[in-house]
Structure formats: structure tokens, C-alpha cells
Amino acid sequence: MTTSDAPQKERCLPLLIVAIPVLSVLLVALLVSYIFVTHQHETMQLEAEVVEKAVLEQSRENIRREVSQVVRHLTSSHEDAEQMMRLALRERTESARAAIEKLHEQYRGKVRWQTLDQLVKINLASFSFDQGDGFYELYRLPADDDRLKPMLVSPESDSAISTAAGALTGALGDAPGGFVRLPGYVAGHDALLYVARLKAQGLLLVTVQRLDRFEARLKQQMLQRLSEFRYGDAGYLFIYDDQGRFLMNPADTTLVGQSVCRLRNTEDQALKDSFIQAGQSPGGRFVEYRWHRPGSDVLEDKISFARPYSRWGWIVATGIYVEDAVRAAEAEQMALRQRSDAGISRALLAVGVFVLLIFALTLLVARYTSRLLQRYHRRMRQQNKKLNDWNSELESGIAQRTQQLEAKNAELRRLSSTDALTGLSNRLRLDQFFERVLGVARRYQRPFSVVLMDLDHFKRVNDTWGHPAGDEVLIKVGEMLRKAVREVDIAGRWGGEEFVIILPETSVKQACIVADKLRHEVLELNVLPVTELSSSFGVAQYQAGDSVEKLIARADGALYRAKEKGRNRVEVN
Numbered sequence: 277m278t279t280s281d282a283p284q285k286e287r288c289l290p291l292l293i294v295a296i297p298v299l300s301v302l303l304v305a306l307l308v309s310y311i312f313v314t315h316q317h318e319t320m321q322l323e324a325e326v327v328e329k330a331v332l333e334q335s336r337e338n339i340r341r342e343v344s345q346v347v348r349h350l351t352s353s354h355e356d357a358e359q360m361m362r363l364a365l366r367e368r369t370e371s372a373r374a375a376i377e378k379l380h381e382q383y384r385g386k387v388r389w390q391t392l393d394q395l396v397k398i399n400l401a402s403f404s405f406d407q408g409d410g411f412y413e414l415y416r417l418p419a420d421d422d423r424l425k426p427m428l429v430s431p432e433s434d435s436a437i438s439t440a441a442g443a444l445t446g447a448l449g450d451a452p453g454g455f456v457r458l459p460g461y462v463a464g465h466d467a468l469l470y471v472a473r474l475k476a477q478g479l480l481l482v483t484v485q486r487l488d489r490f491e492a493r494l495k496q497q498m499l500q501r502l503s504e505f506r507y508g509d510a511g512y513l514f515i516y517d518d519q520g521r522f523l524m525n526p527a528d529t530t531l532v533g534q535s536v537c538r539l540r541n542t543e544d545q546a547l548k549d550s551f552i553q554a555g556q557s558p559g560g561r562f563v564e565y566r567w568h569r570p571g572s573d574v575l576e577d578k579i580s581f582a583r584p585y586s587r588w589g590w591i592v593a594t595g596i597y598v599e600d601a602v603r604a605a606e607a608e609q610m611a612l613r614q615r616s617d618a619g620i621s622r623a624l625l626a627v628g629v630f631v632l633l634i635f636a637l638t639l640l641v642a643r644y645t646s647r648l649l650q651r652y653h654r655r656m657r658q659q660n661k662k663l664n665d666w667n668s669e670l671e672s673g674i675a676q677r678t679q680q681l682e683a684k685n686a687e688l689r690r691l692s693s694t695d696a697l698t699g700l701s702n703r704l705r706l707d708q709f710f711e712r713v714l715g716v717a718r719r720y721q722r723p724f725s726v727v728l729m730d731l732d733h734f735k736r737v738n739d740t741w742g743h744p745a746g747d748e749v750l751i752k753v754g755e756m757l758r759k760a761v762r763e764v765d766i767a768g769r770w771g772g773e774e775f776v777i778i779l780p781e782t783s784v785k786q787a788c789i790v791a792d793k794l795r796h797e798v799l800e801l802n803v804l805p806v807t808e809l810s811s812s813f814g815v816a817q818y819q820a821g822d823s824v825e826k827l828i829a830r831a832d833g834a835l836y837r838a839k840e841k842g843r844n845r846v847e848v849n
Contacts, residue, residue, distance in 0.1 A: 305627045312623055320616040327612065331605040332598070336562065339581045339594050342507050343560060346592050350498060350585050357494050361485060362455060365470040368405065369453065369483040372412055373472055375399060380477050396479075397428045409489040413482040415444070417473070424480060432463045433484065444471050444480060462486045495588060499524050502592075511594060518555055518589040527570045554582035555591035569597065697747060698754030701768035706776060709766045710824045713780050717818050725787035727777040728814040728831040729794065732843040734773035741805050746773075749803050756797050760790075776828075784817035784848055791815050791846045799844075810844035 376396050383392050393416075400412040414428040424444065448454050453472040461467040465488040472481045502513050503526045514525040525531045554561040560583030566575045580595030695702045701709070713724050731737075731753065738746040750773065757767040761777060770776040777794075779787050791813040798811040814835025816827055834849035841847070 302631050305631055309624060309627050313620055316616050316620055320612060323612055327605050327608050331608055332601045335596050335601045336579060339596055340560065342511065343581050343583050343592050343594055346502065346513060347583055347585050353498065354494070354587060361490060365468065365483050365485055369470045369472050369481060372400060372481055372483065373474060376474060376477060376479065376481065393427060400428055409486040411484055413484060415480040415482065417478050417480055430462070430484065434461055444482065448473060513592060513594045515593070516591050518584070518591065520552055523590065551582060555584050558584065695769040698750050698769050700754045700757060701766055706766065706768040709778055713778060714824060722781060723783050723817060724778065724780045725782045725784050725815060725817045726827055726831045727779065727787055727791045728770065728835045729775040729777065730812050730835055731773040732810045732812055737806055745806055749806060749809065752801050752803050753798065756801065760794055760797060784815055787815045787817065788846055788848060795844065795846060812838040812843045813846040814838060814849065815846060816849045
């Protein structure tokens with residue numbers, strides 16, 4: 277080897293380094309392409325064998341899903357309609373109530389009550405709704421027996437049902453109004469009533485809705501809506517009742533009203549048993565039979581799915597012709613072959629592009645890797661420096677902001693639980709402390725007492741020396757109470773010149789001693805220019821069954837007695 281050959285081999289070395297991975301990638305790409313093409317052909321053959329069955333199963337699932345969705349839609353629509361009917365009944369009752377109250381307000385004391393009742397009946401009798409299926413009725417509340425006295429009753433209503441003892445008012449209890457369902461009330465049919473008690477007028481206002489006609493209108497609306505429903509290419513629904521009578525069939529309207537029990541196909545095969553059994557299955561059932569297409573007498577295999585809607589005794593059904601599923605399967609097989617061929621073409625093209633890209637990228641990477649790494653390191657150092665600076669500024673800002681928030685939160689906690697003038701606990705904190713002490717007393721049967729304190733003739737202080745002097749008295753009393761109570765006790769401003777002291781683990785006798793001590797300390801307070809200051813106290817101890825309100829009421833009663841007996845004293849309840 278000559279010295280002139282060495283530089284030439286050194287120049288060839290980078291080419292060898294590039295060529296080796298490129299050739300390796302090329303060989304791997306060819307092998308993968310062969311495996312992929314072979315696998316695609318095998319997969320396509322397997323899928324073609326099962327696609328017809330899969331399409332048929334999917335078609336069965338599609339019609340089952342459509343029927344199930346329609347049944348759920350019927351359920352939700354039925355519930356929504358009933359809810360809207362109830363809301364309308366309530367609103368109409370409230371409108372009628374307002375009209376009655378307005379008449380009473382306008383004519384009370386100006387006409388006899390018999391005339392006023394006649395005006396109310398005339399106004400209500402002229403109103404009806406829902407094409408006459410809804411109307412108002414009016415009864416007078418009894419004074420001495422349980423039977424209602426009819427004032428305005430529809431001729432179709434059975435007043436013996438409504439006026440029976442407790443038939444309407446018994447369902448209300450103490451409520452001002454509510455819904456009542458009466459079987460056979462209107463012309464022998466069920467009715468839904470909204471009953472409102474007008475205590476001031478001594479009346480019972482009833483808004484009546486006939487349920488049979490409401491249900492009939494709702495059924496007709498749903499049949500009309502479902503007859504226009506289509507899914508897929510031309511899928512439709514048909515509905516028959518639990519007696520086998522067709523209610524809807526958009527494909528052949530002549531079947532409406534006929535019984536499925538009498539239907540036979542052109543091969544004289546009866547369809548009765550299969551469809552009736554499907555309607556008796558709660559989850560629905562598939563029915564396989566032969567039937568002709570609309571407009572044709574040629575019999576074809578057909579599959580239908582029927583599921584009952586039990587609230588109306590309906591069976592909702594739809595079906596598919598097997599031939600349609602077969603054609604869909606053939607179309608799917610053709611699409612599968614086209615997708616497979618397109619996939620193979622795309623894969624081979626991708627392999628070729630991939631090889632070219634690998635070759636180009638390898639050259640670029642070999643040439644520019646070192647330059648990119650150097651630039652990358654320079655940028656990383658610059659970014660790290662910026663990030664460190666930002667991090668330091670952010671930490672400093674967060675620390676400063678945290679200190680400010682902690683200070684503000686501490687001040688907010690103090691303000692939320694402290695009376696601004698006296699510095700004592702406010703009503704919110706007193707209520708929280710009351711609930712905690714009351715819970716301990718109820719659970720462990722431990723005593724605790726409450727002392728209510730009121731400054732005597734405090735209004736005289738404000739009137740004589742002015743409100744600033746009164747505020748100064750309240751501040752001094754607050755300071756005295758904070759020093760006088762134990763750490764486990766709590767003293768707070770109950771309102772105005774009234775204060776409350778809660779004493780856990782303290783009997784009423786001990787609480788009286790505390791109250792008397794506070795009374796003497798109030799007498800000794802020196803608040804210029806006020807010359808005389810005294811206070812009255814009411815003391816009560818927790819008893820089993822007491823609530824906060826009852827306990828405070830008993831202490832307030834004792835405070836009231838202290839004031840009645842001349843003030844400046846302690847009384848116990």
C-alpha cells in the first residue's frame with residue numbers, strides 16, 4: 277500500500293459507514309414487505325369467509341338497538357309529558373288561586389259571602405283547558421265534620437269520591453297543596469288532581485285532568501312521530517298491541533287495525549305465535565320468518581326484533597330482509613379487497629420512500645450531527661441560565677406573596693369570628709361553639725350552662741352621654757369579660773348591649789357564681805363620663821332534649837325576670 281492510497285481509504289470510510297446501515301435497512305424493508313403482502317392476502321381470505329355472518333349479526337344488533345332506543349325514547353317522552361302535565365296543573369291552580377284571592381280582596385265586606393262565592397264560581401266555571409279534558413272544581417272546607425261541601429263540581433265527576441272524608445285533604449296533610457290520583461273519578465276514568473287549600477277563604481281549589489284522554493292524545497302523538505321515523509337506508513318501525521292488533525305500519529297502512537294472529541304469509545304460514553311470544557319477553561326477541569317486500573309478492577327470508585313497552589301494552593318492532601344483509605356483505609367483501617389492495621400498494625410505496633429517506637437522512641446526520649450538537653449545547657447553557665434567573669425571581673415573588681396571603685388570611689379569620697367593637701366572639705363563632713358543646717353534652721351527658729348578660733338602662737347612657745360613651749362602655753365590658761372567663765369558656769356579643777357566656781362542664785349553681793362575680797365587676801367599672809353602670813343576668817343549664825334555641829330562650833326568660841325584679845341581679849331558669 278502506498279502513502280497516496282491512505283487518504284483515499286480514509287475518504288471511503290465515511291461512505292462505508294453510511295452504506296452499511298442503508299443496505300441493512302433495504303434488506304429488512306424487502307423482507308418486511310414480503311411478509312406483509314403474504315399476511316394481507318391470508319387475512320383478506322379469512323375475513324371474506326366470516327364477513328357475511330358478521331354483517332348479518334351486525335344487522336341483527338342494529339335492529340335490536342334501534343328498537344331498544346325507541347322503547348327508551350317512549351319511556352322518557354312519557355315521563356316528560358307527565359311531568360309537564362303536573363307542572364301545568366300546578367301553574368293553572370296557582371293562577372286560579374290568585375284570581376280567587378283577588379276577588380275576595382276586592383269584594384270582602386262589600387257584598388254578602390253568598391254573593392262572593394257566586395262570583396268565584398262564575399269565574400272558575402268559564403275556564404277549561406286541554407280541549408275540555410281539564411277543569412276546575414271548588415269545595416268549601418268543613419267547619420265541624422270531615423266531609424267537603426261542593427261549590428263547583430263537573431257533571432262528569434263523581435262527587436261521592438271527592439267529598440268522602442279525607443279523600444282530598446287527607447293526602448295533603450299540613451301542606452298547602454299537592455297531587456291526588458282518584459280512580460274512576462271522571463266518567464268512570466282515572467283523574468289526576470292538584471289540590472290547593474285556601475285557608476283564608478275557607479276553600480279547597482281542585483284542578484282536574486282526565487288521564488284517559490291525556491294518555492290517548494299522547495299515544496296518538498307518539499304513533500304519528502314514530503310512523504315518520506326512518507333509520508339506515510329505508511328502515512321503519514311497526515307497532516302492535518299485546519292483543520296482536522297492529523297500531524302502526526308505515527310500509528302497509530292496510531294492516532293497521534288487523535290482528536297479527538290472523539296474518540299469514542303467501543306460503544300460508546301463520547305468524548301468530550312468534551310475534552306474541554316476542555311481545556311477552558321483557559328484553560325483546562328475534563323472529564325469523566318469510567315475508568314479501570312492500571309492493572312485491574316474492575317471499576324472502578326476514579328477521580324482525582320485537583320488544584314490549586309495557587306501560588301502554590305496545591310491542592315495538594322492526595326488521596331486515598336477509599337478502600339485504602347478503603348484498604351488504606358482498607359490498608363489504610368488495611370494499612375489503614379494495615382496501616387490502618390499496619393497503620399493499622401504500623405499503624410498498626412507503627417502503628420505497630422509507631429507504632430513500634433513510635439514505636438521505638443518514639447522509640445529513642453524518643454531516644451535520646456535530647454542528648447540531650454544538651449549537652444544542654450552546655442553547656442549553658443559555659436556556660439554563662435564563663431558567664435559573666427566572667426560578668430565583670419566581671421563588672422570591674412566591675415567598676413574598678405567600679407572606680402577604682398568610683397575613684391577610686390571619687386577619688380575615690380574626691374578623692370573621694370577632695365582634696369589631698368589643699373584640700369578643702361574634703354570633704357566627706358563638707353558634708359554632710354552641711353546636712360543639714351541645715354535641716358533647718348530648719353524647720356524654722356532661723353539664724354546661726349559658727349566661728345571658730344585659731347592661732341596665734343602656735339607652736339612657738347613649739341618650740345622656742352620646743353614642744361614643746356607649747361604645748366605650750361596650751369596649752370596657754368586652755375587656756372585662758375576656759379577662760373574667762376561663763380558657764375553656766367563651767364570651768361573645770349577642771347583640772346591642774346583650775352578651776352571652778357559654779360555660780362547658782359547669783352546673784347552674786356554678787354559673788350563678790360566675791354571673792354574680794361579673795355583676796360586681798360591672799358595678800366597679802369606671803367609664804367616664806358614665807357615673808352609674810349595672811347589669812342583669814339570666815342563667816340556664818342544659819337539659820336533655822334542649823336545642824340551642826330552647827336553651828337561649830330559657831336563659832332569656834330568666835334575664836327578663838331579673839329586669840322585672842328591679843335589674844342588677846341574677847335569675848335562674
